[in-house]
Amino acid sequence: MKVFVLNSGSSSIKFQLFDCVGAPAALAKGVVERIGLAGSRLTCACSRAPHNPSCPAKRVAADVPDHATGIKLVCNCLLNKACGLLDRLDEVAGIGHRVVHGGESFTESVRITEVVIDAIENCVKLAPLHNRPALMGIRAGTEVFPNVPQVAVFDTAFHQTLPRHRYLYAAPLEFYEEYGVRKYGFHGISHQYVARKAARLLGTGPERLKAITCHLGNGSSITAVDSGKSVDTSMGFTPLSGVMMGSRSGDLDPYIPLFLHTEAGIELNRIPEVLNKESGLKGVCRLRDVRDVLAGAERGDKQCRLALDMFVYRLAAYIGAYWVILGGPDAIVFTAGIGENVPEVRRRVLEKFRFLGVTVDEAKNAENAVDISGKNTSVRVLVIPTNEELVIAQETARIVDALDAAGAATRRDQSALPRPP
Numbered sequence: 001m002k003v004f005v006l007n008s009g010s011s012s013i014k015f016q017l018f019d020c021v022g023a024p025a026a027l028a029k030g031v032v033e034r035i036g037l038a039g040s041r042l043t044c045a046c047s048r049a050p051h052n053p054s055c056p057a058k059r060v061a062a063d064v065p066d067h068a069t070g071i072k073l074v075c076n077c078l079l080n081k082a083c084g085l086l087d088r089l090d091e092v093a094g095i096g097h098r099v100v101h102g103g104e105s106f107t108e109s110v111r112i113t114e115v116v117i118d119a120i121e122n123c124v125k126l127a128p129l130h131n132r133p134a135l136m137g138i139r140a141g142t143e144v145f146p147n148v149p150q151v152a153v154f155d156t157a158f159h160q161t162l163p164r165h166r167y168l169y170a171a172p173l174e175f176y177e178e179y180g181v182r183k184y185g186f187h188g189i190s191h192q193y194v195a196r197k198a199a200r201l202l203g204t205g206p207e208r209l210k211a212i213t214c215h216l217g218n219g220s221s222i223t224a225v226d227s228g229k230s231v232d233t234s235m236g237f238t239p240l241s242g243v244m245m246g247s248r249s250g251d252l253d254p255y256i257p258l259f260l261h262t263e264a265g266i267e268l269n270r271i272p273e274v275l276n277k278e279s280g281l282k283g284v285c286r287l288r289d290v291r292d293v294l295a296g297a298e299r300g301d302k303q304c305r306l307a308l309d310m311f312v313y314r315l316a317a318y319i320g321a322y323w324v325i326l327g328g329p330d331a332i333v334f335t336a337g338i339g340e341n342v343p344e345v346r347r348r349v350l351e352k353f354r355f356l357g358v359t360v361d362e363a364k365n366a367e368n369a370v371d372i373s374g375k376n377t378s379v380r381v382l383v384i385p386t387n388e389e390l391v392i393a394q395e396t397a398r399i400v401d402a403l404d405a406a407g408a409a410t411r412r413d414q415s416a417l418p419r420p421p
């Protein structure tokens with residue numbers, strides 16, 4: 001079974017084609033960029049390309065006025081006979097879409113229907129920058145593959161298990177009741193994936209796992225997982241809150257935006273830009289990539305050192321809070337760009353938990369090994385590469401299989417009906 005995974009942005013579509021017979025395997029991945037703009041192009045890496053010099057894909061410039069044209073361009077590339085990834089478009093059995101915000105409507109992945117599209121549209125006001133492009137991708141998918149089931153996999157769904165006293169803000173309750181103002185949480189696909197992998201590595205069932213999962217990329221969030229379920233998470237109503245990030249502020253006093261408007265004359269409509277794109281590491285030391293910040297700190301740059309101190313402190317503060325909430329985890333799990341690749345950040349964060357018995361094997365930490373726990377550690381420390389696209393492919397294949405099984409059962413029932421006289 002071939003499954004297409006699409007992650008649509010306003011002017012881009014990231015895609016992967018999976019073969020989901022048995023353990024899913026990625027056949028090709030790439031991106032269509034600058035959709036609707038001058039200079040649009042497709043970049044594709046095919047799993048067979050290293051052995052296949054006639055693969056034309058790598059980089060193709062093309063006119064791509066909209067998302068449907070982008071998907072058609074990807075299909076033409078994947079149909080290339082020399083690669084043999086796809087002989088016919090009807091080999092695609094399902095299309096999985098990453099949808100950032102499912103609000104309170106979705107606790108799991110679903111087949112996309114008109115009702116589901118309406119519900120995703122209802123969440124556009126909560127995440128306009130993400131849900132609007134996802135809908136563009138879904139509509140384009142329907143246009144190019146009218147008869148193929150499409151599935152939505154939500155970043156918020158995993159966090160729908162947060163108890164009410166944790167997802168509510170201490171503000172007038174009408175804000176929640178009338179406007180849906182509450183903590184939703186994000187990166188749920190990643191937190192759920194690494195939590196399940198951690199359970200497997202610890203030799204326990206996911207329903208028994210207590211873990212603190214740290215998704216540390218440009219956007220970062222930390223989740224407390226109890227009995228395999230998300231019970232608290234650092235991002236909130238939007239992906240702006242929580243820990244300090246590459247260019248996002250994370251938590252700050254809620255009065256600050258208003259103060260900046262009245263005292264510093266920053267226009268209200270510029271404040272989201274300032275807090276999303278000019279804050280975090282970048283706000284403190286002008287660099288948002290942790291590799292650059294580490295290099296700066298090594299050279300003795302004071303602002304880079306300060307930014308790193310702040311970053312590590314805020315991560316540790318959330319991990320400490322969730323340690324208490326969980327009554328002690330079984331594991332701390334690191335994932336995403338920084339979590340998977342930056343030993344220095346892991347070492348500095350974990351150092352703060354030495355008094356709770358956490359130890360780290362420095363050699364394994366330096367190699368980004370999967371289990372970096374030290375001798376006699378109180379809690380296992382794991383580094384697990386995330387794979388959100390794989391989860392979307394698995395979820396899509398699972399739902400398509402269920403649809404096929406239901407279709408076969410209906411056909412069986414109908415054939416068992418007595419024939420009309």
Ligand code: ADP
Nearest residue numbers: 216217218219288289290291336337338341342
């Ligand atoms: P996002 O998906 O949120 O855009 P990523 O998960 O790619 O972000 O993480 C980006 C961050 O991870 C950057 O700060 C970068 O420094 C760091 N990072 C990514 N890859 C590596 C690597 N191979 N070595 C060191 N740091 C890395």
